Each structure stands twice: as C-alpha cells, then as structure tokens.
Amino acid sequence: MYRVVVIEDEEAIRKGIIMSIDFSALNCILIGEAGNGVEGIKLIQEKKPDIVITDVTMPLMSGIEMIEQTLEYNYTSIIISGYDEFSYAKKAIKLGVCDYLMKPIDKEELNNVIQSIVSGFDLSSKISGLLKEKNQIEHIQLLETLNKEDHLVDKIMEYINL
DSSP states (O other), rough: OOEEEEEEHHOOOOOOOHHSSSSGGTTTEEEEESSSSSHHHHHHHOOOOOOOEEESSSSSSSSHHHHHHHGOOEEEEEESSSSOHHHHHHHHTTOSEEEEESOOOOOHHHHHHHHHHHHHHHHHHHHHHHHHHHHHHHHHHHHHHHHHHHHHHHHHHHHHOO
C-alpha cells in the first residue's frame, strides 16, 4: 500500500479530502494529516509518505516552501489551491509536482490523479523487477561462461602438466 498524507490548513477541506477518497481502493493508506507547512515537514520526515496532497497557501509556511524543503524524501505531490495564479503553478512545475488542482476540489478528479500516480508507481515497480530479473539472468549466464572457461583452463593446465 502506498502511504498518503494530507496537509491543508482549512480543517473542513482537509477532512473532506480524507473522507471522500477511498484510499484503500486505490492501494493507499492515509498515514497522517497536518494543518500547515511546518507540521507538514515534520509529518513528511517522520512518516516518509509516497504521496503528499497539500494546499499551496497555509499559515507559517506555504505548500511550495514545504515541498522545497522536503525534496530529498522522494514523494509525489499534488497541490490544491484556491488561487489560479501562474506563479504558483510555475513554481510547482519546477518542483516536479504531479498535479495542481483548483478548489473547490472535484473528488473524482483527485481520485483519478491518485489512481494515475499509483499506476505509475506500479509500472515503475514492475519495470524495476524485470530489470532485476534480467540482471540476475545475465549474471547466471556470465557465471556459466566463466565456469566453462575455468573448466577449459583446467584441461589446458592438465595437458601442460603431463
């Protein structure tokens, strides 16, 4: 299951997101929530989520600043905002934000974004597994080749020692 946190200063919106998304149906689990960017940083550091859903403007620290300060935790982020300002969207793009959704939040749209992220994680995992399997096969083939060569070297050494 993929781990999700929701960081939103408006409690009604935060609880609305939490209650309206069937996280388990998306192969996700909600592991925490926070009401501002400072709490969000602590939550991300402690829980190490796979997906962060955050508001862009919050007290103490914006969602953008929070993402900037937690990039090393390697999660996928979704920004929600009541502001249709290009500067926010541009900064979000530079930070690699997966999507930028406008308030009021369309629950189906948010659900589809999370589903798309999870599908990407699953595909990435499958590709990683296939590459690992390919590397294991190549390693076995290399060992078999080396064993054959060792056997040939043994035969040559045997012949020389006669």
